[in-house]
Amino acid sequence: MKVNIIDLGSGNIRSLKNWIEKANITASCINNINDLDAEIIILPGVGEIGSYMKRLKRESFDKAILNHVKNGGRLIGICLGFQIMSIFSEESGGVKGLGLIKAETKRLKGNISHNEWEPLLLRKDSMTNQSFNSTEKLSRKTVLKGRVFYNHEYGVINKDSKAFTIPISSKLKQYTGLFVKDKIIGIQFHPEKSQITGKNLISMIL
Amino acid sequence: MRIGATLLLRNQNCVQSYSWSNIRPLGSLQIAMDSLEEYECDEVSIIRPVRAKDSIESFSKDIEAIRLIKTMTPISFGGGIRTLEHLELLRDLPVERLIFSSSFITKNKKLINKAKNLYGQQAIQCLLPIKIIDQKIFVYYCNEAKLISINKLDLSFINNFANEVVLYDISNDGLRDSFNEQIADSLSYDYPKLVLSGGIGKETIKWARKKGFASVLVDNKALHREYSINEYKNA
Numbered sequence: 001m002k003v004n005i006i007d008l009g010s011g012n013i014r015s016l017k018n019w020i021e022k023a024n025i026t027a028s029c030i031n032n033i034n035d036l037d038a039e040i041i042i043l044p045g046v047g048e049i050g051s052y053m054k055r056l057k058r059e060s061f062d063k064a065i066l067n068h069v070k071n072g073g074r075l076i077g078i079c080l081g082f083q084i085m086s087i088f089s090e091e092s093g094g095v096k097g098l099g100l101i102k103a104e105t106k107r108l109k110g111n112i113s114h115n116e117w118e119p120l121l122l123r124k125d126s127m128t129n130q131s132f133n134s135t136e137k138l139s140r141k142t143v144l145k146g147r148v149f150y151n152h153e154y155g156v157i158n159k160d161s162k163a164f165t166i167p168i169s170s171k172l173k174q175y176t177g178l179f180v181k182d183k184i185i186g187i188q189f190h191p192e193k194s195q196i197t198g199k200n201l202i203s204m205i206l
Numbered sequence: 207m208r209i210g211a212t213l214l215l216r217n218q219n220c221v222q223s224y225s226w227s228n229i230r231p232l233g234s235l236q237i238a239m240d241s242l243e244e245y246e247c248d249e250v251s252i253i254r255p256v257r258a259k260d261s262i263e264s265f266s267k268d269i270e271a272i273r274l275i276k277t278m279t280p281i282s283f284g285g286g287i288r289t290l291e292h293l294e295l296l297r298d299l300p301v302e303r304l305i306f307s308s309s310f311i312t313k314n315k316k317l318i319n320k321a322k323n324l325y326g327q328q329a330i331q332c333l334l335p336i337k338i339i340d341q342k343i344f345v346y347y348c349n350e351a352k353l354i355s356i357n358k359l360d361l362s363f364i365n366n367f368a369n370e371v372v373l374y375d376i377s378n379d380g381l382r383d384s385f386n387e388q389i390a391d392s393l394s395y396d397y398p399k400l401v402l403s404g405g406i407g408k409e410t411i412k413w414a415r416k417k418g419f420a421s422v423l424v425d426n427k428a429l430h431r432e433y434s435i436n437e438y439k440n441a
Contacts, residue, residue: 009297012298012299012301013298013299013301013302014273014298015277015278018276018277018278018300019278022278041427046302046324046325046326046329046432047323047324047325048322048323048326048327048328051323051324080326080404094343106285112398113327113328113369113370113399115208115328115370115420115421116208117208117248147247149280151280151302151328151329152326153326153327153328153369158243180343190280190302193277193278193280193281193302194278195243195278195279196246196278199278200280
């Protein structure tokens with residue numbers, strides 16, 4: 001299995017590569033659409049959505065990602081990379097997203113900044129109606145109980161009743177922490193910085 | 207409330223600092239990070255304790271040391287990020303958040319805005335090294351290695367641009383349970399925006415948790431005993 005990580009020159013790409021490689025999977029950082037060659041693309045993201053979207057479009061990664069999903073490829077969006085999959089984000093004065101998921105990204109209620117660790121309980125069997133799960137079965141792990149790290153000011157509000165979702169927390173239950181629908185996974189927290197839980201998550205979902 | 211640790215990085219190795227002036231070697235950055243990760247430390251602030259003179263060469267060497275670490279613990283980094291050239295060197299680091307100090311004092315909007323575009327508003331922290339002398343509050347201005355009155359700071363600028371503000375009690379740096387609580391009220395910011403550092407111990411943590419601060423950064427003590435972080439979490 002190969003994984004491509006889109007590298008737009010910002011953020012902690014190195015940490016993501018390190019995270020993927022914890023599952024003994026080869027990951028390459030891609031800054032040119034012609035080099036995309038993996039079944040799984042990771043769309044990372046830190047930064048401001050307006051500036052990030054501009055860079056994504058400038059390098060034609062927006063179209064490449066849409067084509068990848070259309071052709072049956074798997075996609076994992078992390079933090080801003082998850083938010084950018086939604087239809088629209090309120091950030092940067094309002095930005096149209098990739099529209100891959102029926103969801104909107106909004107400023108967290110009360111204009112708060114959410115920089116916290118939150119508990120995560122994930123049962124693999126609850127995702128069985130989604131097609132993301134790998135046939136390679138790298139892990140037999142079926143229940144993941146741990147804690148994950150969030151660092152964000154905007155959150156994704158899911159509007160797709162068929163998607164599997166886990167809310168961020170009881171206080172931020174309207175926002176999605178983990179989203180799985182068909183071949184798409186959206187993760188609001190930083191799995192690459194969630195210590196042992198992040199390490200377990202990668203072998204569970206890939 | 208997050209329980210984090212501060213690691214001071216000097217010449218590509220970690221050092222311990224006592225009372226802002228005495229430095230002792232600690233060791234390899236990777237080993238320190240590995241230990242803190244094993245103890246499930248919530249976050250680590252890697253700080254270059256630069257005062258006045260700093261060079262881009264020295265900055266670059268420290269950045270390379272950070273680039274090499276493998277970790278799954280959230281990291282914030284600061285100390286000497288003074289120009290766009292410095293910011294450029296930070297690409298592809300295993301770092302989520304950036305800490306600025308002098309740039310907030312001088313209101314370097316261009317630099318902070320650029321950092322915000324690259325890393326996001328949630329990634330910007332302001333560090334204010336604070337000292338109280340005769341009931342007056344001073345901030346250490348690292349670029350010029352001098353104390354200035356807190357009245358010279360544009361607190362609304364900091365409030366608007368910084369996601370969190372790290373208040374570093376420099377008089378009690380490296381000591382246990384001696385953080386000066388007066389410092390926390392010196393800026394009239396909401397407690398959930400503040401991170402406390404310098405002189406953090408179990409009693410400080412109990413008090414900070416009750417008040418609702420965002421985080422505390424334990425300094426030297428975090429690596430003195432294997433169960434330190436766990437004990438602080440259960441304080």
